[in-house]
Every structure is written in C-alpha cells, then in structure tokens.
Amino acid sequence: MDDTTKVIIIPCSGIGKTYGTVSREAAYEVIDVICPQTSTLVPLSKLVLGDEEAKTAIAENRVITIDGCALACATKMVEESGGSVNHQFAVLDAYRRHRQMKPRGISELNEGGLQLAHALATEIAAAVDELQGEENA
Amino acid sequence: MSDYLTFTHDKFTFEIATDRLYNATGVWAKADGDSVTVGVSDFFQQHNGDVAFAEVFEVGTVVQAGDEFANIETIKLDIDLPSPLSGTILAVNEALDLEAEVINHDPYGAGWLAQFAASDWAAAVKTLMTPQQYYEHTKAEAQAEGS
Numbered sequence: 001m002d003d004t005t006k007v008i009i010i011p012c013s014g015i016g017k018t019y020g021t022v023s024r025e026a027a028y029e030v031i032d033v034i035c036p037q038t039s040t041l042v043p044l045s046k047l048v049l050g051d052e053e054a055k056t057a058i059a060e061n062r063v064i065t066i067d068g069c070a071l072a073c074a075t076k077m078v079e080e081s082g083g084s085v086n087h088q089f090a091v092l093d094a095y096r097r098h099r100q101m102k103p104r105g106i107s108e109l110n111e112g113g114l115q116l117a118h119a120l121a122t123e124i125a126a127a128v129d130e131l132q133g134e135e136n137a
Numbered sequence: 138m139s140d141y142l143t144f145t146h147d148k149f150t151f152e153i154a155t156d157r158l159y160n161a162t163g164v165w166a167k168a169d170g171d172s173v174t175v176g177v178s179d180f181f182q183q184h185n186g187d188v189a190f191a192e193v194f195e196v197g198t199v200v201q202a203g204d205e206f207a208n209i210e211t212i213k214l215d216i217d218l219p220s221p222l223s224g225t226i227l228a229v230n231e232a233l234d235l236e237a238e239v240i241n242h243d244p245y246g247a248g249w250l251a252q253f254a255a256s257d258w259a260a261a262v263k264t265l266m267t268p269q270q271y272y273e274h275t276k277a278e279a280q281a282e283g284s
Binding site: 069070096099 | 189
C-alpha cells in the first residue's frame, strides 16, 4: 500500500515530557507493529517547519493526532497547516481511563507508561481500522 | 466577578483574584456567609500542569489549617494540598470526578475544590496572604525558578 493512502499519525513532539513520550511510543507501536500497512507517521516538527511534503500528506490523507497535553500542539498544527483531524487522542484522557497505568520517566518510560502507550496504541489502531473502512467503503 | 492582579513571566501570564486569601502552596480561601470556599490559584494550576485527578476528603471531615485536605495529580506531580483554614468540609465539588481539568480551565470559579465551615475564620485570615502578598510571593517564585 502506498503511503498516500495510509492514515497519518501525528504524535506530540514534546521532548523531555513523559506524556509526550507516551504519545510517541503509542504512535510507533501503531505504525510499526499493529497497523504497518495502513498507517504512517509524520513528525510534528515537519509541520512546524512548513515542510511541503508533510503538508501535502495531511491535506490528502486521513489524520489522527495524539496530544501530550492540553495545549494540543499536534491537533492545532495540523489545522494550521491546512489539514483536518479525523480522530484526536490525548494521553491525559487515556490515563484517566487507565489510572493504574501511571506513566513516569522521560527517555525511558516506566512499566505504567509502557502499558499506557500500549493501551493507547490499541485504541488508535481501532481508529485507523475505522478510517480505512470508511476509505474503502 | 473577580478582579485580578496579573504578572507575566517568560511566556506565561498569571492572574491572582483579588477577592480572596491565599496560603503559600497556592490554595485560596474565600468566605461567603457562613462557609468558606477553597480552590487553587491560577499560578498553581499553570505551574503544575494539566490536572489528571483531584480528590478531596469526604464531606464531614474535620481538618486543621495546614493539614492535607485534598490531593491533586497532574501530568507533572502528585500534590497534597494543605488546608488554608481549620474547619469541617461541608461540600466537595463533584464535577471534579468527571472533569478534573476544570481546575485548569477555571481555577477561581467552577474549579473550586471544597466548601468549609470554618472553626475560626478570623484566626485563619491572620495566617493567610492577601492578594498583594501572594502576588509578590508568586512573582518571586517564578523569577527564582526562571533565573
């Protein structure tokens, strides 16, 4: 499957932030493990820099954002870059649903953080499947 | 409607409501008739980040000034909040169970934490900071952390 028909995943770019790390771990699991054929990642930093290829990708494909905090930089940047967000996930909301998975750590997440990333990845993968189903309908 | 003292540090602007008193942690207390409503300041919520969970002790709990009466878990920290006054908890903001983020959105209004029956409000007033004092306190704290 060509990248142009994949669902675009855009996680938080917060470096040194626990919840940002959870968002990226979840994104990597989706694109590398659960939905490698149907999803791909566009780094938020490329949109911030105005990268034309990244802007075209979000304009022409379905987009899922994963925000690390209430600032919602990933979602806002997609919208400011001419794209629209089909599904928005927030790590904090995921944690509220899975309070036993308390994330800690930055470069290396604790067990709770890894579990939360996996739970979030599972939810995102379901959204990818749903979007692909709509695309193929 | 509250008036505010404001200051800007780095890219953040902080508001301090002028119609209530504060302890050093950033818990405000506002008397209204026989009850005193408490919550956290705008500086507290911005400084500590998005609130994931807020748990306040049960209605009927008796606390002394300085004792823990609530716990707030943010994306950065778990914080035990010291009560700004001695008294009995009369009511707890039930909205926090489902929407703890209201503390971030409206710390001086809908994000209130609890209402107390003060055992000695006059004594509490003497131990709390005025808005101007809290303004100086937070400004110094922000500058110290930013330097």
